[in-house]
Amino acid sequence: MMQTDVLVIGGGPAATWAAESAVTAGARVILVDKGYCGASGAAAASGNNLWYVPPGPKREASIRKKADQAQGLVDEEWMERVVSTTWDRLFDLSDWGYPFPVDDDGVQRRSSLQGPEYLRRMRRRIHRAGVQILDHHPALELLIDADGVVAGAAGIARQDGGRRWEIAAGAVVLATGGCAFLSGTFGTNPDTGDGHLMAAEAGAELSGMEFSTHYGPSAAWGVHTKGRMLQFATLYEADGTRIDIPPGGSVRGIAMEREIAGQQVFASLEGVPENLRDMMRYSQPNYFIPLEKAGIDVFRDRYPLRMVYEGTVRGTGGLRVAGPECQTTVPGLFAAGDVATRELITGGISGGGAYNGSWAISSGTFAGRGAARFAITRGLRTARLRPDGRVGLRPERSGTAEPELADELITATQERILPPALTVRRTEDELLITEKITDGLWQTARAELGGRSDGRDVLRDRQAAAMIAHLRWITASALYRRESRSMHRRLDYPELGDQNYRIVVGGLDEIWNRPETGADERLAS
Protein backbone atom coordinates (compact mmCIF):
# COMPACT_ATOMS: atom_id res chain seq x y z
CA MET A 1 0.00 0.00 0.00
CA MET A 2 1.29 3.47 -0.86
CA GLN A 3 1.58 5.94 2.00
CA THR A 4 1.49 9.70 2.27
CA ASP A 5 0.67 12.45 4.73
CA VAL A 6 -2.01 14.14 2.62
CA LEU A 7 -4.01 12.51 -0.14
CA VAL A 8 -5.79 14.95 -2.45
CA ILE A 9 -8.61 13.47 -4.52
CA GLY A 10 -9.35 15.53 -7.64
CA GLY A 11 -7.34 17.43 -10.23
CA GLY A 12 -8.91 20.84 -10.78
CA PRO A 13 -8.06 24.19 -9.20
CA ALA A 14 -9.21 23.35 -5.67
CA ALA A 15 -7.22 20.10 -5.75
CA THR A 16 -4.05 21.72 -7.04
CA TRP A 17 -4.24 24.64 -4.59
CA ALA A 18 -4.80 22.13 -1.78
CA ALA A 19 -1.85 20.02 -2.90
CA GLU A 20 0.35 23.11 -3.20
CA SER A 21 -0.66 24.32 0.24
CA ALA A 22 -0.11 20.95 1.90
CA VAL A 23 3.29 20.32 0.33
CA THR A 24 4.42 23.86 1.21
CA ALA A 25 3.34 23.19 4.80
CA GLY A 26 5.80 20.30 4.90
CA ALA A 27 3.56 17.34 4.17
CA ARG A 28 4.17 14.56 1.68
CA VAL A 29 1.35 14.76 -0.85
CA ILE A 30 -0.16 12.42 -3.41
CA LEU A 31 -2.85 13.73 -5.78
CA VAL A 32 -5.09 11.23 -7.54
CA ASP A 33 -7.36 12.40 -10.33
CA LYS A 34 -10.15 10.63 -12.13
CA GLY A 35 -8.95 12.12 -15.42
CA TYR A 36 -5.86 14.21 -16.05
CA CYS A 37 -4.80 16.89 -13.59
CA GLY A 38 -4.65 19.90 -15.89
CA ALA A 39 -7.59 18.94 -18.09
CA SER A 40 -10.17 17.59 -15.65
CA GLY A 41 -13.17 19.51 -14.49
CA ALA A 42 -15.18 22.59 -15.21
CA ALA A 43 -12.39 25.14 -14.71
CA ALA A 44 -9.80 23.64 -17.08
CA ALA A 45 -12.22 23.64 -19.97
CA SER A 46 -13.28 27.23 -19.71
CA GLY A 47 -12.61 30.75 -18.52
CA ASN A 48 -12.55 31.51 -14.82
CA ASN A 49 -13.60 34.88 -13.51
CA LEU A 50 -12.56 35.59 -9.97
CA TRP A 51 -13.84 37.52 -7.04
CA TYR A 52 -10.69 39.60 -6.87
CA VAL A 53 -10.88 42.89 -5.01
CA PRO A 54 -8.08 44.90 -3.36
CA PRO A 55 -8.08 45.40 0.40
CA GLY A 56 -9.74 48.48 1.81
CA PRO A 57 -13.09 50.20 1.28
CA LYS A 58 -13.59 48.68 -2.17
CA ARG A 59 -13.38 45.19 -0.72
CA GLU A 60 -15.68 46.02 2.17
CA ALA A 61 -18.23 47.43 -0.26
CA SER A 62 -18.00 44.36 -2.48
CA ILE A 63 -18.60 42.04 0.47
CA ARG A 64 -21.58 44.10 1.61
CA LYS A 65 -23.06 44.16 -1.88
CA LYS A 66 -22.69 40.43 -2.36
CA ALA A 67 -24.10 39.73 1.10
CA ASP A 68 -27.19 41.76 0.19
CA GLN A 69 -27.62 39.95 -3.13
CA ALA A 70 -27.39 36.61 -1.37
CA GLN A 71 -30.63 37.02 0.67
CA GLY A 72 -29.03 35.82 3.89
CA LEU A 73 -27.25 32.51 4.50
CA VAL A 74 -23.78 33.98 3.93
CA ASP A 75 -21.10 34.49 6.54
CA GLU A 76 -19.27 37.78 6.12
CA GLU A 77 -16.24 36.57 8.03
CA TRP A 78 -15.88 33.75 5.50
CA MET A 79 -16.40 36.18 2.63
CA GLU A 80 -13.56 38.30 3.95
CA ARG A 81 -11.27 35.27 4.31
CA VAL A 82 -12.06 34.04 0.82
CA VAL A 83 -11.53 37.35 -0.92
CA SER A 84 -8.33 38.16 0.98
CA THR A 85 -6.86 34.68 0.46
CA THR A 86 -7.70 34.81 -3.24
CA TRP A 87 -5.99 38.19 -3.46
CA ASP A 88 -2.83 36.87 -1.82
CA ARG A 89 -2.74 33.63 -3.80
CA LEU A 90 -2.93 35.42 -7.14
CA PHE A 91 0.38 37.07 -6.30
CA ASP A 92 1.76 33.54 -5.99
CA LEU A 93 0.22 32.55 -9.32
CA SER A 94 1.83 35.60 -10.88
CA ASP A 95 5.21 34.63 -9.36
CA TRP A 96 4.81 31.18 -10.88
CA GLY A 97 4.57 32.80 -14.29
CA TYR A 98 0.90 32.78 -15.23
CA PRO A 99 0.74 35.06 -18.29
CA PHE A 100 -1.77 37.65 -17.11
CA PRO A 101 -2.90 40.39 -19.46
CA VAL A 102 -1.30 43.74 -18.67
CA ASP A 103 -3.16 47.05 -18.83
CA ASP A 104 -1.91 50.33 -20.31
CA ASP A 105 -0.19 51.22 -17.04
CA GLY A 106 1.74 47.97 -17.02
CA VAL A 107 -0.38 46.49 -14.25
CA GLN A 108 -1.47 42.86 -14.46
CA ARG A 109 -5.20 42.23 -14.66
CA ARG A 110 -5.79 39.23 -12.46
CA SER A 111 -9.57 38.91 -12.29
CA SER A 112 -9.83 36.32 -15.05
CA LEU A 113 -7.94 33.09 -15.69
CA GLN A 114 -7.98 31.09 -18.90
CA GLY A 115 -8.67 27.51 -17.87
CA PRO A 116 -6.20 25.44 -19.91
CA GLU A 117 -3.27 27.75 -19.17
CA TYR A 118 -4.20 28.09 -15.48
CA LEU A 119 -4.42 24.37 -14.83
CA ARG A 120 -1.31 23.60 -16.86
CA ARG A 121 0.59 26.07 -14.67
CA MET A 122 -0.88 24.64 -11.47
CA ARG A 123 0.10 21.12 -12.48
CA ARG A 124 3.64 22.21 -13.24
CA ARG A 125 3.87 24.06 -9.94
CA ILE A 126 2.77 21.15 -7.76
CA HIS A 127 4.88 18.69 -9.72
CA ARG A 128 7.98 20.81 -9.11
CA ALA A 129 7.07 21.20 -5.45
CA GLY A 130 7.18 17.42 -5.06
CA VAL A 131 3.54 16.37 -5.23
CA GLN A 132 3.14 12.92 -6.71
CA ILE A 133 0.41 13.09 -9.37
CA LEU A 134 -1.49 9.97 -10.42
CA ASP A 135 -3.72 10.60 -13.44
CA HIS A 136 -6.62 8.36 -14.43
CA HIS A 137 -6.75 7.06 -10.87
CA PRO A 138 -10.41 7.55 -9.93
CA ALA A 139 -11.03 7.11 -6.22
CA LEU A 140 -13.97 4.88 -5.38
CA GLU A 141 -14.05 4.76 -1.61
CA LEU A 142 -12.44 6.02 1.57
CA LEU A 143 -10.41 3.97 4.01
CA ILE A 144 -11.31 4.39 7.67
CA ASP A 145 -9.04 3.55 10.59
CA ALA A 146 -9.88 1.89 13.89
CA ASP A 147 -10.71 5.27 15.49
CA GLY A 148 -13.22 6.11 12.76
CA VAL A 149 -10.87 8.66 11.20
CA VAL A 150 -10.49 8.90 7.42
CA ALA A 151 -7.07 7.40 6.69
CA GLY A 152 -6.83 7.04 2.95
CA ALA A 153 -8.71 6.00 -0.13
CA ALA A 154 -8.92 3.24 -2.70
CA GLY A 155 -9.77 3.24 -6.37
CA ILE A 156 -8.74 1.94 -9.74
CA ALA A 157 -6.09 2.78 -12.32
CA ARG A 158 -8.35 2.94 -15.33
CA GLN A 159 -5.64 3.11 -17.97
CA ASP A 160 -3.72 0.29 -16.34
CA GLY A 161 -6.17 -2.55 -16.69
CA GLY A 162 -8.40 -1.20 -13.94
CA ARG A 163 -6.15 -2.57 -11.19
CA ARG A 164 -7.07 -1.56 -7.65
CA TRP A 165 -4.94 0.93 -5.71
CA GLU A 166 -5.01 1.77 -2.02
CA ILE A 167 -3.27 4.74 -0.43
CA ALA A 168 -2.93 5.24 3.33
CA ALA A 169 -2.91 8.90 4.30
CA GLY A 170 -2.79 10.99 7.44
CA ALA A 171 -5.59 13.15 6.04
CA VAL A 172 -7.66 13.31 2.88
CA VAL A 173 -8.75 16.39 0.92
CA LEU A 174 -11.77 15.83 -1.31
CA ALA A 175 -11.68 18.15 -4.31
CA THR A 176 -13.74 16.07 -6.69
CA GLY A 177 -15.94 18.89 -8.01
CA GLY A 178 -19.70 19.15 -7.98
CA CYS A 179 -22.27 16.89 -9.58
CA ALA A 180 -23.69 17.82 -12.99
CA PHE A 181 -25.45 14.49 -13.61
CA LEU A 182 -23.62 13.85 -16.91
CA SER A 183 -25.78 16.56 -18.44
CA GLY A 184 -23.08 17.03 -21.06
CA THR A 185 -22.15 20.62 -20.24
CA PHE A 186 -18.56 20.78 -21.44
CA GLY A 187 -16.03 20.27 -18.68
CA THR A 188 -18.52 18.94 -16.15
CA ASN A 189 -18.87 15.31 -17.15
CA PRO A 190 -16.07 14.18 -14.82
CA ASP A 191 -18.15 15.77 -12.05
CA THR A 192 -20.50 12.97 -11.04
CA GLY A 193 -20.45 13.57 -7.30
CA ASP A 194 -18.26 10.60 -6.39
CA GLY A 195 -16.57 12.52 -3.58
CA HIS A 196 -19.84 13.45 -1.91
CA LEU A 197 -20.91 9.82 -1.92
CA MET A 198 -17.69 8.68 -0.25
CA ALA A 199 -17.97 11.43 2.31
CA ALA A 200 -21.60 10.63 3.07
CA GLU A 201 -20.72 6.99 3.59
CA ALA A 202 -18.29 8.14 6.26
CA GLY A 203 -21.09 10.22 7.81
CA ALA A 204 -20.40 13.66 6.36
CA GLU A 205 -23.22 16.20 6.17
CA LEU A 206 -24.19 18.34 3.20
CA SER A 207 -25.82 21.73 2.94
CA GLY A 208 -27.53 23.92 0.36
CA MET A 209 -28.50 21.09 -1.95
CA GLU A 210 -31.85 22.74 -2.75
CA PHE A 211 -29.97 25.47 -4.61
CA SER A 212 -28.99 23.09 -7.43
CA THR A 213 -31.08 24.72 -10.11
CA HIS A 214 -28.65 26.42 -12.48
CA TYR A 215 -28.79 26.06 -16.27
CA GLY A 216 -26.45 27.55 -18.83
CA PRO A 217 -27.25 28.54 -22.41
CA SER A 218 -25.60 26.69 -25.29
CA ALA A 219 -26.37 26.17 -28.95
CA ALA A 220 -29.29 23.76 -29.27
CA TRP A 221 -27.05 21.07 -30.75
CA GLY A 222 -24.09 21.79 -28.48
CA VAL A 223 -22.71 21.62 -24.97
CA HIS A 224 -20.81 24.89 -24.54
CA THR A 225 -22.75 26.75 -21.88
CA LYS A 226 -21.14 30.14 -22.19
CA GLY A 227 -23.56 32.88 -21.22
CA ARG A 228 -21.47 36.00 -20.92
CA MET A 229 -21.45 37.03 -24.57
CA LEU A 230 -25.19 36.55 -24.81
CA GLN A 231 -25.66 39.80 -22.90
CA PHE A 232 -24.96 41.40 -26.31
CA ALA A 233 -27.28 39.10 -28.24
CA THR A 234 -30.42 39.86 -30.18
CA LEU A 235 -33.10 37.22 -29.77
CA TYR A 236 -35.56 35.92 -32.33
CA GLU A 237 -38.55 33.63 -32.42
CA ALA A 238 -38.44 30.62 -34.72
CA ASP A 239 -40.52 32.58 -37.25
CA GLY A 240 -37.96 35.39 -37.32
CA THR A 241 -39.81 37.87 -35.11
CA ARG A 242 -37.48 39.86 -32.94
CA ILE A 243 -37.95 39.36 -29.18
CA ASP A 244 -37.76 42.48 -27.05
CA ILE A 245 -35.93 42.02 -23.79
CA PRO A 246 -37.93 43.85 -21.12
CA PRO A 247 -36.21 46.19 -18.65
CA GLY A 248 -34.63 44.12 -15.90
CA GLY A 249 -34.91 41.03 -18.09
CA SER A 250 -32.05 39.05 -19.60
CA VAL A 251 -31.33 36.81 -22.54
CA ARG A 252 -30.78 33.99 -20.07
CA GLY A 253 -34.14 34.59 -18.41
CA ILE A 254 -35.99 34.58 -21.71
CA ALA A 255 -34.15 31.53 -22.97
CA MET A 256 -35.08 29.74 -19.73
CA GLU A 257 -38.77 30.63 -20.03
CA ARG A 258 -38.84 29.41 -23.60
CA GLU A 259 -37.04 26.23 -22.67
CA ILE A 260 -39.70 25.45 -20.07
CA ALA A 261 -42.45 26.27 -22.56
CA GLY A 262 -40.81 24.01 -25.13
CA GLN A 263 -40.24 26.87 -27.60
CA GLN A 264 -37.02 27.42 -29.47
CA VAL A 265 -35.37 30.81 -29.35
CA PHE A 266 -32.60 32.04 -31.66
CA ALA A 267 -29.65 34.31 -30.86
CA SER A 268 -27.27 36.43 -32.88
CA LEU A 269 -24.46 38.85 -32.00
CA GLU A 270 -25.22 40.88 -35.12
CA GLY A 271 -25.39 44.12 -33.12
CA VAL A 272 -21.83 43.94 -31.73
CA PRO A 273 -19.48 46.62 -33.09
CA GLU A 274 -16.57 45.43 -35.28
CA ASN A 275 -13.89 46.70 -32.93
CA LEU A 276 -15.04 44.51 -30.04
CA ARG A 277 -15.24 41.27 -31.94
CA ASP A 278 -11.62 40.07 -31.73
CA MET A 279 -11.44 41.03 -28.10
CA MET A 280 -14.52 38.96 -27.38
CA ARG A 281 -13.11 35.98 -29.20
CA TYR A 282 -9.91 35.97 -27.18
CA SER A 283 -11.79 36.46 -23.94
CA GLN A 284 -14.31 33.65 -24.44
CA PRO A 285 -12.85 31.30 -27.06
CA ASN A 286 -15.12 28.48 -26.01
CA TYR A 287 -18.17 30.50 -26.91
CA PHE A 288 -16.99 31.26 -30.44
CA ILE A 289 -15.08 28.17 -31.56
CA PRO A 290 -18.00 25.72 -31.39
CA LEU A 291 -20.15 28.10 -33.42
CA GLU A 292 -17.39 28.63 -35.97
CA LYS A 293 -16.93 24.88 -36.25
CA ALA A 294 -20.63 24.52 -36.96
CA GLY A 295 -20.30 27.02 -39.78
CA ILE A 296 -22.07 29.85 -37.99
CA ASP A 297 -20.83 33.41 -38.19
CA VAL A 298 -22.33 34.60 -34.95
CA PHE A 299 -21.89 38.26 -35.88
CA ARG A 300 -24.19 37.68 -38.84
CA ASP A 301 -26.17 34.44 -38.39
CA ARG A 302 -28.80 33.30 -35.90
CA TYR A 303 -28.52 30.01 -34.08
CA PRO A 304 -30.94 28.12 -31.81
CA LEU A 305 -30.37 28.07 -28.04
CA ARG A 306 -31.06 25.52 -25.34
CA MET A 307 -30.55 25.59 -21.60
CA VAL A 308 -28.36 22.83 -20.15
CA TYR A 309 -28.36 21.75 -16.52
CA GLU A 310 -25.21 22.43 -14.54
CA GLY A 311 -26.04 20.72 -11.26
CA THR A 312 -24.13 21.64 -8.15
CA VAL A 313 -21.15 22.78 -10.26
CA ARG A 314 -22.89 26.09 -10.81
CA GLY A 315 -25.43 25.53 -8.09
CA THR A 316 -24.07 26.19 -4.66
CA GLY A 317 -24.58 23.18 -2.37
CA GLY A 318 -22.16 20.48 -1.28
CA LEU A 319 -20.44 19.02 1.76
CA ARG A 320 -21.03 21.08 4.88
CA VAL A 321 -17.98 23.03 5.95
CA ALA A 322 -17.59 22.40 9.67
CA GLY A 323 -14.49 24.42 10.48
CA PRO A 324 -12.16 27.17 9.28
CA GLU A 325 -9.82 24.68 7.62
CA CYS A 326 -12.67 23.37 5.47
CA GLN A 327 -13.07 20.31 7.63
CA THR A 328 -16.08 18.17 6.91
CA THR A 329 -18.00 16.72 9.83
CA VAL A 330 -15.83 13.58 9.56
CA PRO A 331 -12.39 13.66 11.22
CA GLY A 332 -9.47 13.49 8.78
CA LEU A 333 -11.64 14.55 5.83
CA PHE A 334 -11.40 18.02 4.29
CA ALA A 335 -13.36 19.48 1.36
CA ALA A 336 -12.30 22.09 -1.19
CA GLY A 337 -13.87 23.62 -4.27
CA ASP A 338 -17.24 22.68 -5.70
CA VAL A 339 -17.55 19.49 -3.62
CA ALA A 340 -18.11 21.77 -0.63
CA THR A 341 -21.04 24.09 -0.15
CA ARG A 342 -20.38 27.64 -1.27
CA GLU A 343 -23.29 29.07 0.67
CA LEU A 344 -20.89 30.71 3.13
CA ILE A 345 -19.97 33.16 0.37
CA THR A 346 -22.94 32.95 -2.03
CA GLY A 347 -25.97 32.05 0.06
CA GLY A 348 -28.46 30.56 -2.36
CA ILE A 349 -27.36 32.24 -5.56
CA SER A 350 -25.24 30.56 -8.23
CA GLY A 351 -21.63 29.90 -7.41
CA GLY A 352 -20.94 30.13 -11.15
CA GLY A 353 -18.75 32.94 -12.33
CA ALA A 354 -16.49 34.70 -9.91
CA TYR A 355 -17.50 32.96 -6.68
CA ASN A 356 -16.52 29.40 -7.50
CA GLY A 357 -13.16 30.43 -8.91
CA SER A 358 -12.18 32.28 -5.76
CA TRP A 359 -13.67 29.60 -3.54
CA ALA A 360 -11.53 26.97 -5.27
CA ILE A 361 -8.35 28.93 -4.61
CA SER A 362 -9.12 29.85 -1.02
CA SER A 363 -10.85 26.67 0.14
CA GLY A 364 -8.04 24.66 -1.49
CA THR A 365 -5.56 26.73 0.48
CA PHE A 366 -7.45 26.31 3.78
CA ALA A 367 -8.05 22.58 3.26
CA GLY A 368 -4.49 21.84 2.14
CA ARG A 369 -2.97 23.60 5.15
CA GLY A 370 -5.51 22.05 7.48
CA ALA A 371 -4.96 18.55 6.16
CA ALA A 372 -1.18 18.95 6.46
CA ARG A 373 -1.53 20.10 10.06
CA PHE A 374 -3.90 17.25 10.89
CA ALA A 375 -1.69 14.61 9.26
CA ILE A 376 1.57 15.82 10.76
CA THR A 377 0.05 16.18 14.24
CA ARG A 378 -1.73 12.86 14.32
CA GLY A 379 0.68 10.76 12.27
CA LEU A 380 -0.02 8.06 9.78
CA ARG A 381 -2.06 4.98 10.72
CA THR A 382 -1.78 2.07 8.35
CA ALA A 383 -3.10 -0.81 10.43
CA ARG A 384 -6.59 -2.23 9.98
CA LEU A 385 -7.91 0.25 7.44
CA ARG A 386 -11.48 -0.54 6.48
CA PRO A 387 -12.72 0.14 2.91
CA ASP A 388 -15.90 2.11 3.42
CA GLY A 389 -17.66 1.99 0.02
CA ARG A 390 -21.01 0.30 -0.32
CA VAL A 391 -23.69 1.12 -2.88
CA GLY A 392 -22.49 0.64 -6.45
CA LEU A 393 -19.42 -1.22 -5.22
CA ARG A 394 -20.59 -4.03 -2.97
CA PRO A 395 -24.16 -5.00 -3.81
CA GLU A 396 -26.20 -7.06 -1.41
CA ARG A 397 -26.89 -9.59 -4.16
CA SER A 398 -23.64 -9.73 -6.10
CA GLY A 399 -23.62 -10.91 -9.68
CA THR A 400 -27.31 -10.39 -10.31
CA ALA A 401 -27.21 -7.09 -12.22
CA GLU A 402 -27.76 -6.78 -15.94
CA PRO A 403 -24.84 -4.99 -17.63
CA GLU A 404 -27.16 -2.10 -18.57
CA LEU A 405 -28.24 -1.44 -14.99
CA ALA A 406 -25.95 1.54 -14.36
CA ASP A 407 -27.02 3.24 -17.58
CA GLU A 408 -30.69 2.62 -16.79
CA LEU A 409 -30.33 4.09 -13.31
CA ILE A 410 -28.48 7.13 -14.67
CA THR A 411 -31.16 7.76 -17.29
CA ALA A 412 -33.94 7.39 -14.72
CA THR A 413 -32.13 9.87 -12.45
CA GLN A 414 -31.55 12.37 -15.26
CA GLU A 415 -35.22 12.26 -16.22
CA ARG A 416 -36.13 13.69 -12.81
CA ILE A 417 -33.50 16.43 -12.64
CA LEU A 418 -32.47 17.65 -16.11
CA PRO A 419 -35.88 18.99 -17.27
CA PRO A 420 -36.12 22.62 -16.13
CA ALA A 421 -39.85 22.29 -15.55
CA LEU A 422 -39.03 19.94 -12.66
CA THR A 423 -35.97 21.70 -11.32
CA VAL A 424 -36.58 25.40 -11.81
CA ARG A 425 -40.25 25.40 -10.91
CA ARG A 426 -40.72 23.03 -8.06
CA THR A 427 -43.93 21.79 -6.48
CA GLU A 428 -44.50 19.45 -3.60
CA ASP A 429 -46.38 17.00 -5.85
CA GLU A 430 -43.54 16.60 -8.33
CA LEU A 431 -40.90 16.53 -5.58
CA LEU A 432 -42.79 13.72 -3.84
CA ILE A 433 -42.91 11.77 -7.09
CA THR A 434 -39.16 12.23 -7.49
CA GLU A 435 -38.65 11.14 -3.90
CA LYS A 436 -40.61 7.95 -4.48
CA ILE A 437 -38.84 7.16 -7.75
CA THR A 438 -35.39 7.73 -6.28
CA ASP A 439 -36.20 5.61 -3.23
CA GLY A 440 -36.79 2.79 -5.69
CA LEU A 441 -33.66 3.52 -7.68
CA TRP A 442 -31.58 3.53 -4.51
CA GLN A 443 -33.07 0.21 -3.34
CA THR A 444 -32.26 -1.35 -6.70
CA ALA A 445 -28.73 0.05 -6.66
CA ARG A 446 -28.18 -1.16 -3.12
CA ALA A 447 -29.33 -4.66 -3.95
CA GLU A 448 -27.81 -5.19 -7.37
CA LEU A 449 -25.48 -2.47 -8.65
CA GLY A 450 -21.75 -3.21 -8.73
CA GLY A 451 -19.43 -6.16 -8.56
CA ARG A 452 -18.44 -6.01 -12.21
CA SER A 453 -14.89 -6.89 -13.22
CA ASP A 454 -13.93 -4.25 -15.81
CA GLY A 455 -12.51 -1.14 -14.18
CA ARG A 456 -14.49 1.29 -16.33
CA ASP A 457 -17.70 -0.58 -15.44
CA VAL A 458 -16.84 -0.38 -11.75
CA LEU A 459 -16.47 3.39 -12.08
CA ARG A 460 -19.71 3.68 -14.03
CA ASP A 461 -21.60 1.79 -11.33
CA ARG A 462 -20.20 3.97 -8.62
CA GLN A 463 -21.06 7.14 -10.55
CA ALA A 464 -24.64 5.94 -10.94
CA ALA A 465 -24.91 5.48 -7.18
CA ALA A 466 -23.47 8.95 -6.56
CA MET A 467 -25.97 10.60 -8.90
CA ILE A 468 -28.97 8.85 -7.34
CA ALA A 469 -27.75 9.92 -3.89
CA HIS A 470 -27.45 13.51 -5.15
CA LEU A 471 -30.96 13.61 -6.49
CA ARG A 472 -32.23 12.29 -3.16
CA TRP A 473 -30.38 14.98 -1.19
CA ILE A 474 -31.56 17.68 -3.59
CA THR A 475 -35.16 16.50 -3.49
CA ALA A 476 -35.32 16.18 0.28
CA SER A 477 -33.82 19.65 0.76
CA ALA A 478 -36.14 21.18 -1.85
CA LEU A 479 -39.11 19.69 0.03
CA TYR A 480 -37.77 20.94 3.35
CA ARG A 481 -37.40 24.53 2.17
CA ARG A 482 -41.05 25.61 2.05
CA GLU A 483 -40.39 29.00 0.53
CA SER A 484 -38.78 30.55 -2.55
CA ARG A 485 -35.31 31.87 -1.86
CA SER A 486 -32.62 32.79 -4.39
CA MET A 487 -32.23 29.94 -6.89
CA HIS A 488 -34.75 27.70 -5.14
CA ARG A 489 -38.25 28.42 -6.52
CA ARG A 490 -41.37 26.68 -5.25
CA LEU A 491 -44.57 27.32 -7.21
CA ASP A 492 -46.54 26.32 -4.12
CA TYR A 493 -44.49 28.65 -1.88
CA PRO A 494 -43.68 31.57 -4.18
CA GLU A 495 -42.63 34.06 -1.47
CA LEU A 496 -39.49 34.46 0.57
CA GLY A 497 -40.37 32.87 3.91
CA ASP A 498 -38.73 32.78 7.32
CA GLN A 499 -36.32 29.90 6.70
CA ASN A 500 -33.37 32.22 7.04
CA TYR A 501 -30.96 29.39 7.77
CA ARG A 502 -28.93 26.87 5.84
CA ILE A 503 -30.53 23.45 5.46
CA VAL A 504 -28.36 20.49 6.34
CA VAL A 505 -28.98 17.13 4.68
CA GLY A 506 -27.37 13.73 5.11
CA GLY A 507 -27.83 10.02 5.08
CA LEU A 508 -27.93 7.47 2.28
CA ASP A 509 -30.50 4.76 3.00
CA GLU A 510 -32.50 7.21 5.10
CA ILE A 511 -32.22 10.85 4.08
CA TRP A 512 -32.65 13.45 6.84
CA ASN A 513 -32.75 17.25 7.01
CA ARG A 514 -32.29 19.78 9.77
CA PRO A 515 -31.70 23.50 10.02
CA GLU A 516 -28.13 24.54 10.66
CA THR A 517 -27.89 25.89 14.17
CA GLY A 518 -25.92 28.67 15.81
CA ALA A 519 -23.75 26.03 17.45
CA ASP A 520 -22.81 24.60 14.03
CA GLU A 521 -21.85 28.07 12.87
CA ARG A 522 -19.71 28.86 15.88
CA LEU A 523 -17.78 25.69 15.24
CA ALA A 524 -17.24 26.65 11.62
CA SER A 525 -15.73 30.05 12.28
Add this chain to the structure above:
Amino acid sequence: MIEIVSKERCVSCDVCIKVCPMDVFDRGADGIPVISRQVDCQSCFLCEAYCPTDALYVAPFDHPAPAGSDQTDEEAQIAAGAMGSYRAVLGWGRGRRNGSRLDQNHLFGVN
Protein backbone atom coordinates in the same frame (compact mmCIF):
# COMPACT_ATOMS: atom_id res chain seq x y z
CA MET B 1 -17.58 15.11 -29.91
CA ILE B 2 -14.19 13.89 -31.08
CA GLU B 3 -14.47 12.89 -34.73
CA ILE B 4 -11.05 12.94 -36.39
CA VAL B 5 -7.62 11.56 -35.56
CA SER B 6 -5.40 12.38 -38.51
CA LYS B 7 -3.13 9.47 -39.39
CA GLU B 8 -1.13 11.85 -41.56
CA ARG B 9 -0.40 14.30 -38.75
CA CYS B 10 -0.30 12.06 -35.67
CA VAL B 11 3.17 11.41 -34.26
CA SER B 12 1.99 8.75 -31.77
CA CYS B 13 3.02 10.78 -28.73
CA ASP B 14 -0.01 9.47 -26.79
CA VAL B 15 -0.61 12.85 -25.18
CA CYS B 16 -4.32 12.84 -26.13
CA ILE B 17 -4.79 9.44 -24.51
CA LYS B 18 -3.27 10.84 -21.34
CA VAL B 19 -4.90 14.27 -21.15
CA CYS B 20 -8.46 13.37 -22.12
CA PRO B 21 -10.34 13.73 -18.84
CA MET B 22 -13.06 11.41 -20.11
CA ASP B 23 -10.67 8.63 -21.21
CA VAL B 24 -12.09 8.31 -24.73
CA PHE B 25 -8.95 7.10 -26.54
CA ASP B 26 -7.02 3.85 -26.62
CA ARG B 27 -3.68 3.28 -28.31
CA GLY B 28 -4.18 1.51 -31.63
CA ALA B 29 -1.99 -1.36 -32.82
CA ASP B 30 -0.25 1.00 -35.27
CA GLY B 31 0.39 3.60 -32.56
CA ILE B 32 -2.37 5.92 -33.75
CA PRO B 33 -4.97 6.61 -31.02
CA VAL B 34 -8.35 5.00 -31.53
CA ILE B 35 -11.58 6.72 -30.46
CA SER B 36 -12.91 3.89 -28.30
CA ARG B 37 -15.52 5.69 -26.20
CA GLN B 38 -16.79 8.54 -28.36
CA VAL B 39 -20.06 8.96 -26.45
CA ASP B 40 -18.09 9.85 -23.32
CA CYS B 41 -16.52 12.87 -25.10
CA GLN B 42 -17.69 16.16 -23.59
CA SER B 43 -16.26 18.36 -26.37
CA CYS B 44 -13.95 20.25 -24.00
CA PHE B 45 -11.36 20.56 -26.84
CA LEU B 46 -8.48 19.91 -24.43
CA CYS B 47 -7.12 17.08 -26.56
CA GLU B 48 -6.91 19.58 -29.42
CA ALA B 49 -5.14 22.04 -27.15
CA TYR B 50 -2.49 19.53 -26.12
CA CYS B 51 -1.97 17.85 -29.52
CA PRO B 52 1.43 19.08 -30.77
CA THR B 53 0.63 18.49 -34.44
CA ASP B 54 -3.01 19.62 -34.70
CA ALA B 55 -4.00 16.08 -35.59
CA LEU B 56 -7.35 16.05 -33.77
CA TYR B 57 -10.75 17.50 -34.52
CA VAL B 58 -13.57 17.74 -32.01
CA ALA B 59 -16.94 18.60 -33.53
CA PRO B 60 -19.11 21.03 -31.56
CA PHE B 61 -22.10 18.70 -31.23
CA ASP B 62 -23.50 16.75 -28.28
CA HIS B 63 -23.92 13.69 -30.46
CA PRO B 64 -21.73 11.82 -32.96
CA ALA B 65 -21.75 13.43 -36.41
CA PRO B 66 -23.77 11.48 -38.98
CA ALA B 67 -21.87 9.43 -41.54
CA GLY B 68 -20.87 11.49 -44.54
CA SER B 69 -20.91 14.76 -42.56
CA ASP B 70 -18.09 17.20 -43.25
CA GLN B 71 -17.51 17.05 -39.48
CA THR B 72 -15.84 13.69 -40.02
CA ASP B 73 -13.95 14.79 -43.14
CA GLU B 74 -10.33 15.60 -42.41
CA GLU B 75 -9.69 17.47 -45.65
CA ALA B 76 -12.78 19.60 -45.19
CA GLN B 77 -11.72 20.56 -41.67
CA ILE B 78 -8.15 21.32 -42.73
CA ALA B 79 -9.52 23.51 -45.51
CA ALA B 80 -11.82 25.29 -43.03
CA GLY B 81 -8.85 25.98 -40.75
CA ALA B 82 -10.57 24.13 -37.91
CA MET B 83 -7.81 21.61 -37.11
CA GLY B 84 -5.85 23.27 -34.32
CA SER B 85 -8.03 26.37 -34.09
CA TYR B 86 -8.41 26.09 -30.32
CA ARG B 87 -4.68 25.62 -29.81
CA ALA B 88 -4.08 28.69 -31.93
CA VAL B 89 -6.43 30.88 -29.90
CA LEU B 90 -4.86 29.64 -26.66
CA GLY B 91 -1.51 30.59 -28.15
CA TRP B 92 -0.03 27.19 -27.41
CA GLY B 93 2.78 25.94 -29.62
CA ARG B 94 6.20 27.24 -30.54
CA GLY B 95 6.46 30.88 -31.54
CA ARG B 96 2.98 31.79 -30.37
CA ARG B 97 1.95 34.29 -27.76
CA ASN B 98 -0.19 33.13 -24.87
CA GLY B 99 -3.84 33.83 -25.61
CA SER B 100 -4.36 34.62 -21.93
CA ARG B 101 -2.42 37.87 -22.51
CA LEU B 102 -5.33 38.98 -24.69
CA ASP B 103 -7.99 38.12 -22.11
CA GLN B 104 -10.28 41.15 -21.84
CA ASN B 105 -13.04 39.65 -19.73
CA HIS B 106 -13.01 42.65 -17.42
CA LEU B 107 -14.66 44.62 -20.25
CA PHE B 108 -17.56 42.19 -20.51
CA GLY B 109 -18.80 42.13 -16.95
CA VAL B 110 -17.14 42.91 -13.67
CA ASN B 111 -17.52 41.73 -10.11
